[in-house]
Amino acid sequence: MIGATILLVFVLAALLAPYISPYDPVTQNTDLRLQGPSWAHLFGTDNFGRDVFSRVIWGLRVDLQIAILGVVFPFIIGTLVGTVAGFFGGLVDAILMRLIDVILAFPFLVLVLSIIAILGPGLTSFYIAMALVGWVSYARLIRAQVLVLKNSDYAVAAVSLGFSRARIMFRHLLPNAVAGSVVFSMSDAVIVLLNGAAISYLGLGVQPPIAEWGIMVAEGQPFITTAWWITLFPGLSIVVLAFGFSLFGDALGDVLGVKE
Amino acid sequence: MSAPVLAVTDLTVTLNRPGGAPRLLLDRVSLDLGKGEVLGLVGESGSGKSLFCRTLVRLLPSRNMQIENGRIMLGEQDLAQASETGMLSVRGGRIGMIFQNPTSHLDPVMSIGNQLSEGLRYHQKLDAPAARRQAIAILRQVGFPDPERQFDAYPHEFSGGMRQRAMIGVALSCNPEILIADEPTTALDVTIQAQILQLLMDIRRERGLSIILITHDLGIVAQTCDRIAVMREGRLIEQGRKRELLRSPDHFYTKTLIGSHPSMPSPAMEKKALTSPPDFRATRDKPLLKVEDVDVCFAGAGSLLGKQSGSVRAVAGASLEIMAGEIVGIVGESGSGKSTLARAILGLTPITSGNVTFDGTSLRGDPGAFLAKLRRETAMVFQDPYNALNPRMTVGEMLAEVLKVQGRIPQVDIPARVGELLDLVELGREFAERRPRSMSGGQCQRAGIARALAVNPRLIIADESTAALDVTIQAQILDLFRTLKEKMQLTLLFIAHDLAIVRNLCDRVVVMNRGQIVEQGTSLQVFEDPTDSYTQALIRAIPDIDPDKSLLPLADREMA
Numbered sequence: 001m002i003g004a005t006i007l008l009v010f011v012l013a014a015l016l017a018p019y020i021s022p023y024d025p026v027t028q029n030t031d032l033r034l035q036g037p038s039w040a041h042l043f044g045t046d047n048f049g050r051d052v053f054s055r056v057i058w059g060l061r062v063d064l065q066i067a068i069l070g071v072v073f074p075f076i077i078g079t080l081v082g083t084v085a086g087f088f089g090g091l092v093d094a095i096l097m098r099l100i101d102v103i104l105a106f107p108f109l110v111l112v113l114s115i116i117a118i119l120g121p122g123l124t125s126f127y128i129a130m131a132l133v134g135w136v137s138y139a140r141l142i143r144a145q146v147l148v149l150k151n152s153d154y155a156v157a158a159v160s161l162g163f164s165r166a167r168i169m170f171r172h173l174l175p176n177a178v179a180g181s182v183v184f185s186m187s188d189a190v191i192v193l194l195n196g197a198a199i200s201y202l203g204l205g206v207q208p209p210i211a212e213w214g215i216m217v218a219e220g221q222p223f224i225t226t227a228w229w230i231t232l233f234p235g236l237s238i239v240v241l242a243f244g245f246s247l248f249g250d251a252l253g254d255v256l257g258v259k260e
Numbered sequence: 261m262s263a264p265v266l267a268v269t270d271l272t273v274t275l276n277r278p279g280g281a282p283r284l285l286l287d288r289v290s291l292d293l294g295k296g297e298v299l300g301l302v303g304e305s306g307s308g309k310s311l312f313c314r315t316l317v318r319l320l321p322s323r324n325m326q327i328e329n330g331r332i333m334l335g336e337q338d339l340a341q342a343s344e345t346g347m348l349s350v351r352g353g354r355i356g357m358i359f360q361n362p363t364s365h366l367d368p369v370m371s372i373g374n375q376l377s378e379g380l381r382y383h384q385k386l387d388a389p390a391a392r393r394q395a396i397a398i399l400r401q402v403g404f405p406d407p408e409r410q411f412d413a414y415p416h417e418f419s420g421g422m423r424q425r426a427m428i429g430v431a432l433s434c435n436p437e438i439l440i441a442d443e444p445t446t447a448l449d450v451t452i453q454a455q456i457l458q459l460l461m462d463i464r465r466e467r468g469l470s471i472i473l474i475t476h477d478l479g480i481v482a483q484t485c486d487r488i489a490v491m492r493e494g495r496l497i498e499q500g501r502k503r504e505l506l507r508s509p510d511h512f513y514t515k516t517l518i519g520s521h522p523s524m525p526s527p528a529m530e531k532k533a534l535t536s537p538p539d540f541r542a543t544r545d546k547p548l549l550k551v552e553d554v555d556v557c558f559a560g561a562g563s564l565l566g567k568q569s570g571s572v573r574a575v576a577g578a579s580l581e582i583m584a585g586e587i588v589g590i591v592g593e594s595g596s597g598k599s600t601l602a603r604a605i606l607g608l609t610p611i612t613s614g615n616v617t618f619d620g621t622s623l624r625g626d627p628g629a630f631l632a633k634l635r636r637e638t639a640m641v642f643q644d645p646y647n648a649l650n651p652r653m654t655v656g657e658m659l660a661e662v663l664k665v666q667g668r669i670p671q672v673d674i675p676a677r678v679g680e681l682l683d684l685v686e687l688g689r690e691f692a693e694r695r696p697r698s699m700s701g702g703q704c705q706r707a708g709i710a711r712a713l714a715v716n717p718r719l720i721i722a723d724e725s726t727a728a729l730d731v732t733i734q735a736q737i738l739d740l741f742r743t744l745k746e747k748m749q750l751t752l753l754f755i756a757h758d759l760a761i762v763r764n765l766c767d768r769v770v771v772m773n774r775g776q777i778v779e780q781g782t783s784l785q786v787f788e789d790p791t792d793s794y795t796q797a798l799i800r801a802i803p804d805i806d807p808d809k810s811l812l813p814l815a816d817r818e819m820a
Contacts, residue, residue, distance in 0.1 A: 153644060153648035154650045156603075157642065157648055157708075158650075161639065161662055161666075161715060162632070162636060162666070164665075175652045176651060
């Protein structure tokens, strides 16, 4: 409930960003540099005199997009691969599983960074990198479920009734196997969000002057002792959004009947 | 009867639901248990019989349940008022329990002997060597052939029957006055069941133990108990001495229970006995299904070097014929290969050698055409009604899907046909909108049968299709099979471990043991005059509802 509320508020804020943010997020105003939080500037201003509150709201748009797109593509790829591997087994399974082992052998961030480095910095590269690397966890989760479910009586019944393989896989096994992955995707969204922020912090993701929480944290770093508000509020926003996803994932698990 | 060891008066247990009115789970149950008495507690799932016994030792399954009222007098002590620490010495020490599934109630990482010694050391304050000696004595008493060696063995090294013996041993190790046995033989094969019941009776005689035996099988009760108590919906509806209660039950529910016991001759069975068994071989020349010398082998676990360490022969040289319109039963104990044979016939498990012919097309002749024909003209009904239905689909969606894939009737007629199928299995049409989760076991099983019928099959294979159901539901499903067979000229292959059911339903019976068919013939022949020694043992082990048809020759049945 709390998770859903947090997410709902964030999504609304992102949609309504042009209306609720008091200032333009990129317009610089050197007269207002590094002002602390006040009624005029709730979260203060940064070293270019931009309103931090407005930048946090506009950044939300970007970060929500990162969390969602960074999960959706791996989810789709992983679900398909996992279902196929689990259902067919044998050689197909062996090949796909070894591929997963190879990907897992590299540290996650290193792999993502190298792909982005090859493709060039930017959000598109980030999504491609996430899709190429992130699907492995989903594939493993789904495969394990499908392995169990394909021996259930209703799957056997489907075979004995002459249903096609595609029908059994996608109509009978997948809907029952997917619940665990849906829940996992929520905690994955948190990780992706943090990765997105980290990548932007390293200068490989979103490019300035666009407002994004990771960049904002990075930009505020030199002033952390004198103007703490520049880093604190975007950082705090990341935490709250992550918390929202996490709680929502738990609640989703209860609704979908996933056993802990 | 001497003074009761346990006297329960007006025991009431309620479930407090947050934001709802409390629900009554046990409604003023009063029951006495005499010394050395065996009391049979009968009722269907959800009747509160297990809850009653758990309440006796104050192990309520949920914090929201509480004893509202009543007394549980164990000697001078009222257990309903006892403190939690007070209960520690009662549980195990004075009231021991054994459960349905010994596998999940024994600790898998602790040797059988240590699990026994634990109770001895805690409740009887024995030191380690003394406990070991005592544990070995108990193991011998519960029927372990080599207790010194088996003391150090772990639960997984034993069969289900031996595990149940071990669990009885653990219960005995605390030397209780009362033993509560909750469906102790339900998970076991009939021959093993007979042994375990015999063991319980022996222990009762040797130790003067009082036993509460919870079971759904009136046959077991008739064979072992002194008194019977019948529970339904949290109420004790009837109790009395065994013979009187079985002879003249007062309550209509007890009558239904007795009437639906599979060992009772059904009207259909009596009719069959009067008319001579139909001779299918004479009337039709060709069998619908012919199984010739079928072997099914499973590869053993491969070693690291990829070499196979041998294979298991689950079905060995099975041959049988089924005529159109026949009901044939395959019986056998767990591991006899009966389910594997059924799956092999339906092409769900590959056969290693042999041949299956279905209505002219054979597996060896043209496998593709054979499978296609099988998929269109046969269907299967499963054991676990919940596991057999896709939990995410409504009954209507499920039936419509089968009809659509089979593609024999136009799309527009599908909803009407779904309705007809529901009518056939006697489910209301509103069930089309329901999902398995909101249905009872019997309703799910009907939906499963409807799915099988959607194919318009000529042959239905039912694999233990009534084993997971309560007796009265079981009887209804069997009736449904009979009606459907008449209405639709079905051929039915019925697989069951429960011989009484097969006897009532089937024209012919095939008996399997260790992968082989040891005997086949008409039901009358096989049950009245079995030739194979295994079949004889199997039939002898069925607990009959008539207490005079003794299952346990040594049981000391009439206590003074």
